Amino acid sequence: MQKYTVSEFVNFVNAALSAVVFPEGVAIEGEITEYRVSQGKWIWFLLKDQESVVSCFSMTWKLRQPLEDGLQVRVIGQPKIHPRSGKFSINVDRVEPVGEGALKRAYELLKKLLEKEGLFDLARKRSLPRFPERIGLIASRESAAYSDFLRILKNRWGGIEINSLHVQVQGAEAINSIVAAFNYFNVHPELAEVLVLTRGGGSLEDLHAFNAEEVARAVFGSKIPVVVGVGHERDESLADFVADVRASTPSNAAELLVPDRQELINQLRSFSARLVTIMTGAVVIQQGNVSQAVRQIESALSFSVSSFRHRLRDLADAFARLAVDVVRTKDEQQSLWHRLHTTGDQWLGHLTNSLSSKERMLSSFDPQSVLRRGYAIVRRRGQVLNNATTIAVGESVAVQLHHGSLTAKVTKKSS
Amino acid sequence: MTSKKTPTKPVDFGTSFQELEKIISWFEGDEIDLDQGLKKFERGLELAQVCRTRLKEVENRVNELKVKFGELDN
Numbered sequence: 001m002q003k004y005t006v007s008e009f010v011n012f013v014n015a016a017l018s019a020v021v022f023p024e025g026v027a028i029e030g031e032i033t034e035y036r037v038s039q040g041k042w043i044w045f046l047l048k049d050q051e052s053v054v055s056c057f058s059m060t061w062k063l064r065q066p067l068e069d070g071l072q073v074r075v076i077g078q079p080k081i082h083p084r085s086g087k088f089s090i091n092v093d094r095v096e097p098v099g100e101g102a103l104k105r106a107y108e109l110l111k112k113l114l115e116k117e118g119l120f121d122l123a124r125k126r127s128l129p130r131f132p133e134r135i136g137l138i139a140s141r142e143s144a145a146y147s148d149f150l151r152i153l154k155n156r157w158g159g160i161e162i163n164s165l166h167v168q169v170q171g172a173e174a175i176n177s178i179v180a181a182f183n184y185f186n187v188h189p190e191l192a193e194v195l196v197l198t199r200g201g202g203s204l205e206d207l208h209a210f211n212a213e214e215v216a217r218a219v220f221g222s223k224i225p226v227v228v229g230v231g232h233e234r235d236e237s238l239a240d241f242v243a244d245v246r247a248s249t250p251s252n253a254a255e256l257l258v259p260d261r262q263e264l265i266n267q268l269r270s271f272s273a274r275l276v277t278i279m280t281g282a283v284v285i286q287q288g289n290v291s292q293a294v295r296q297i298e299s300a301l302s303f304s305v306s307s308f309r310h311r312l313r314d315l316a317d318a319f320a321r322l323a324v325d326v327v328r329t330k331d332e333q334q335s336l337w338h339r340l341h342t343t344g345d346q347w348l349g350h351l352t353n354s355l356s357s358k359e360r361m362l363s364s365f366d367p368q369s370v371l372r373r374g375y376a377i378v379r380r381r382g383q384v385l386n387n388a389t390t391i392a393v394g395e396s397v398a399v400q401l402h403h404g405s406l407t408a409k410v411t412k413k414s415s
Numbered sequence: 416m417t418s419k420k421t422p423t424k425p426v427d428f429g430t431s432f433q434e435l436e437k438i439i440s441w442f443e444g445d446e447i448d449l450d451q452g453l454k455k456f457e458r459g460l461e462l463a464q465v466c467r468t469r470l471k472e473v474e475n476r477v478n479e480l481k482v483k484f485g486e487l488d489n
Contacts, residue, residue, distance in 0.1 A: 130429055131428045131429035133429075154474070158470070158471075158473040158474055161476045162476065162478065163480055164479050164480060165482060166479070261470050264466070268470075271463055272460060272463045275438070275459045279442070279452060279453075282447040283449070
């Protein structure tokens with residue numbers, strides 16, 4: 001019998017288990033019980049059936065999907081004895097729900113988790129290009145979905161470049177290849193303005209990849225908007241919920257992506273017709289405006305003319321009135337003249353009378369008439385002498401008489 | 416070259432269609448300036464023609480990308 005130390009034994013058993021007994025790991029089916037997570041890092045649960053229990057261990061970064069007690073699962077991992085605790089458990093790499101019920105439950109759990117995380121938020125949904133020129137197609141080239149999509153696309157629209165990546169949509173490779181296809185297109189954005197992930201309908205198990213968290217996150221993380229069209233109308237998948245646009249079928253994905261050629265032709269026709277109608281209408285309106293303007297100008301002109309005629313008549317009337325006035329004024333002037341003359345004559349006679357009386361009066365003041373009566377004017381050196389005190393005896397004076405004058409000498413004076 | 420269309424530059428249907436829609440909505444506005452309208456009218460008809468021509472393309476080009484999983488996985 002072989003002897004071992006404890007460590008040797010544990011190491012030997014673990015080595016034998018991984019290298020010899022289960023070189024590809026082990027898959028065990030059972031029901032989860034006593035599921036717990038410690039420190040947010042370590043996952044512990046028991047896998048049981050009617051008679052037995054096996055302990056399972058994993059880490060949260062490895063098993064990301066939500067699990068709960070009662071879930072029927074297939075656990076894939078490596079059995080191992082933990083050296084420190086001596087506990088025998090399965091080191092779990094992957095957990096797959098088993099059976100329709102469990103799958104459904106697992107689906108519901110994951111859906112709730114992703115929803116809570118905001119992967120389905122309507123606010124982050126992007127709109128698709130209206131007339132895409134380049135489409136990235138992620139599908140299996142052998143599938144009916146692939147040919148349906150291309151057929152409907154061709155029926156509706158032409159001249160598009162479709163860059164297709166063949167992926168597994170079912171089976172072990174499906175998740176990885178779909179995720180890889182998303183990565184590829186996101187690394188080569190020049191290949192597609194929009195991505196389409198599509199496959200035909202199937203059971204929940206068939207659609208497993210489209211319900212996988214990795215695929216949901218790949219759709220969520222894509223920088224290029226994504227249309228997901230899976231299965232027939234009654235099916236739903238998590239990829240659907242995350243997609244920017246959810247199509248009910250592969251054909252529907254094509255319908256949502258491109259408009260119908262015929263509709264567009266009709267629309268273009270109606271655009272052209274509308275353009276012509278509106279333009280013709282605008283011209284008619286403009287013509288109407290012009291005619292109205294012409295009418296307005298005409299009426300304004302005729303108004304001006306008639307008002308000019310009025311003015312002319314007014315002017316003529318004014319002239320007539322003026323003529324009458326002139327005639328009247330002339331008459332008045334004549335009468336004025338007449339009056340002026342008559343009055344002038346009277347006034348002149350009066351004036352002549354008054355003048356001769358004044359003349360008479362004035363002539364009485366004339367020094368000549370005084371001299372005629374015998375008075376004389378005495379001047380000394382040309383100045384009239386009227387005061388005897390201003391002259392001395394012996395001085396000469398000039399004496400003016402009515403007829404002639406003489407020079408005299410003062411011999412005596414008295415005052 | 417006699418035609419205005421250059422064969423090297425494919426018609427961008429989306430851009431043309433959008434421009435046409437803008438013209439239509441301009442025409443549906445209240446006041447139409449006849450001079451401007453005439454220019455837009457001509458442009459609109461030209462765009463409609465361009466779009467119709469583009470719609471005559473019936474074939475789509477499908478490129479089956481040959482990418483192996485190793486490359487895909489990165």
